[in-house]
Amino acid sequence: MSLVHEIDYGTPRSKSAKQVTLTVDGQKVTVPEGTSIMRAAMQMGTQIPKLCATDMVDAFGSCRLCLVEIEGRAGTPASCTTPIAPGMVVKTQTERLRQLRRGVMELYISDHPLDCLTCSANGDCELQDMAGAVGLRGVRYGYEGENHVFAKQGGAANPSWLPEDESNPYFTYDPSKCIVCSRCVRACEEVQGTFALTIAGRGFDSRVSPGMQESFLGSECVSCGACVQACPTATLNEKKVIEIGKPEHSVVTTCAYCGVGCSFKAEMRGEELVRMVPYKNGEANRGHSCVKGRFAWGYATHKERILKPMIRAKVTDPWKEVSWEEAINRAACEFKRIQAKYGKDSVGGITSSRCTNEETFLVQKLIRAAFGNNNVDTCARVCHSPTGYGLGQTYGTSAGTQNFDSVEDSDVIIVIGANPAAAHPVFASRMKKRLRQGAKLIVIDPRRTELVKSAHIMADYHLSLLPGTNVAMLTAFAHVVVTEKLYDERFIRERCDWDEFQHWADFVSSPQNSPEAVAKISGVPAEQICGAARLYATGGNGAIYYGLGVTEHSQGTTAVMAIANLAMATGNIGRPGVGVNPLRGQNNVQGSCDMGSFPHELSGYRHISLDEPRHLFEKDWGVTLDKEPGLRIPNMLDAAIDGTFKGIYIQGEDILQSDPDTKHVSAGLEAMECVVVQDLFLNETARFAHVFLPGSTFLEKNGTFTNAERRVQLVRKVMSPKNGYEDWEITCLLSKALGYEMNYGHPSEIMDEIARLTPGFANVSFKMLEERGSVQWPCNDKAPNGSPIMHVNGFVRGKGKFIVTEYIPTDEKIGPRFPLLLTTGRILSQYNVGAQTRRTANSIWHEEDRLEIHPHDAEQRGVRDGDWVRLASRSGETTLRALITDRVAPGVVYTTFHHPDTQANVITTDYSDWATNCPEYKVTAVQVSPSNGPSRWQQEYEEFSRETRRIAHTEAAE
């Protein structure tokens, strides 16, 4: 194995379709118009020396190392900033160029430390490479004069010297090694879009500076790592590389955090991970990353990770470490005993959206085939199940319609109930790039998210509506579109049912759906609603991106339908730049849904009651399947409390922390006789567990993840599982112990089975993914190369279906006791319930969950910034510290749910979406009052938590 090598072409690819031919060093080369000479040369394999150019950012032309000679032109132009022209004749190496380049390098080296041998970038430094490339053999100038290299100059402090900045937990900035090429500055602007870095000063005094001469940690920097990647020297360098040394081999794999699905090179030294570097060929991220995937993988080796199986008779007992065999047998015996006593339907399981497709598929197979019922569900229940039902009804498939690249062709972007800068950072960077090029932006969100106003971006409309009024708002948009005749009649007649459209048009045109009426409900002025609706309908390619702020409502499904209606009515479906795009949270939420994790459907979204698909599975699996739908997560908990559901197998989910109404969840878990948790850590749910099976990380397994754009990508094992088994192997062991054998030698065989049984995956295989890198489903004989964009020649269901979306206010209402509306969300550096990110240095950016409250509401209650406050709802109460900000409107408060201490879900109610039971996280009526510290519930919980996490360490006889 060796390092996966990526070519740096020096400047970005030109998108022009027109080809131009020129001659470089006597060879003819044909490239797209607009390509730089540097890139053209590299394309034929000639690397022109360069320092300030790299293909992730636009050329700047400052180092003067890449000079070339062009026939018929005077001087020596920089090849990075000079575009090619037809018939151009270029020479990249002449005596004159050699002299010039040596002179340039000599100057650079004369102000650079010569500690190459002990430098962390030794062997991975472009300055070093270029010194070699230009044949530099000596430096005529000494360090006696002005320099940036030494702290002291002739005994006195050197005013030009700056100390190292180690404030960022993951990388260092050593100004003495900086060559001021500005690659980092451009990467931060162009790739990441944060504009945290500038070049301060001029000439010899110019320095890279985060913000206004701040430290990296104190600046706007979000630690995405783009600057570190861009830096040609050791100036910006990963601390891990400094600590461990240069990696020697690398493996391409997929990030296990969010639904963007960034592709990374895991750079290794033996089985030790040195760093994760975003992979340019990754089609989801195109070489970019965020702090989580790039840096926050330390949890994989965190000391709290559990590596041995454990059992206990009662949840109040301490855990006892046992062999795998004993733990698996205990779980299997318990499930069998429970089924014998309480009936076949008294057990079930939960698949994980953090595990691979193959692992998810096996868990649902175990439940359907070995348990013999359909009591399987997944965490997508609590996030995007309304997307499945809503888009399924209107378009015929639950899939998001676009790929991420599509955003580059959008003219108007609506972001509703989503905060991509925090939850889907790399996609947000790509969206921001398009916005900086001039696309228009409409943000519909109760809170002023980062996107509304950030560096060089300003939303054209921010409709700050009251939580719970999405359906009214979207229907008002439709009202404007229909009554002002802004709809696309040709599209509708061609692709939708015209009668249904008219029925719908009548409904949306009624006065109760007018912007004026909705202004009263939502608190957004009618003119703003009209303006935004007109912009979307008439501004060119219109794309809608939405998140959990749409789905996690009692009308979540209806809101998804309203979005689908709007896109159909305006003809914004079926080509690049448009579409309806659910931004899915966890890395494999899409996959876990595709793989048949829902109790009513088999993989590929086929209802369990349909004979044809069910018989297909029965034949393949050699069992008879139950044709009745099983229980969904909230139903399982209800049934547990009622005494008809007694045992559960949970792979890689923490329902106690992530599901609403914590007290209800704990009551359900407490009522069960056998709870088996398979995870990396003793998570919150595990406190009610009887068997704990240690899981493996994404670094320790092979498989696939499917990201939010339906892209199936390989996850590759880079180290052996510290716990002994990959998660799919554990499921096989359990299934076998239950009496149903599963025999797979490798996850690729599981994928073959998925492909055999799932029409949309028919042509997917590991071999194909090895060759292509990734593919977007459906991928079968009809779409052998996959499907970047859906519904291109018509809707999957045939005719697009317009559905009436009447606004029905939630029953969760404010009143005198609970006068404020709480809505919840997440932040960039932490991930979901935080089990992983809290166990990394990312906590430096988010030590605790805070309650955002408007200054007006805070003042009324005598709450000051940073005070402890009591947050109470009809379900329960908790305490946390207040953060006073006008990001939220008066009457609305907001918090995240990353920390178990806060237990924000003690507050949320168990109201849920009418169609899918997706919980209503986004609206809870609450009261806020000053408090002295943690609530009694939090203290008791803390106590109980310690109690249930004890492990009685025995000297294992291994």
Place this chain on the structure above:
Amino acid sequence: MSSSEDAPHDTGNKLVYMANQIGTFFKSQDADTAPAKIAEHIAKFWDPRMRRAIVAYLDSGGAGLDPAARQAVETLRASIPRS
């Protein structure tokens, strides 16, 4: 349940709440077809024990069930497998 101030906790009431919630959507589509659509939705997404429970609830009076939902639950009986 003391009043609408409280979240729908106890399972019987919760099923009624869910059935009515489904009913509200389908009534907004078309009042005539609503009962059939509600029944179809419930048969598709509720496991047999939940269906059995709501039918039993109807048999014991069915207080709180909205008329369309009530009609739907009537027709559910046939879809429930014998256990």
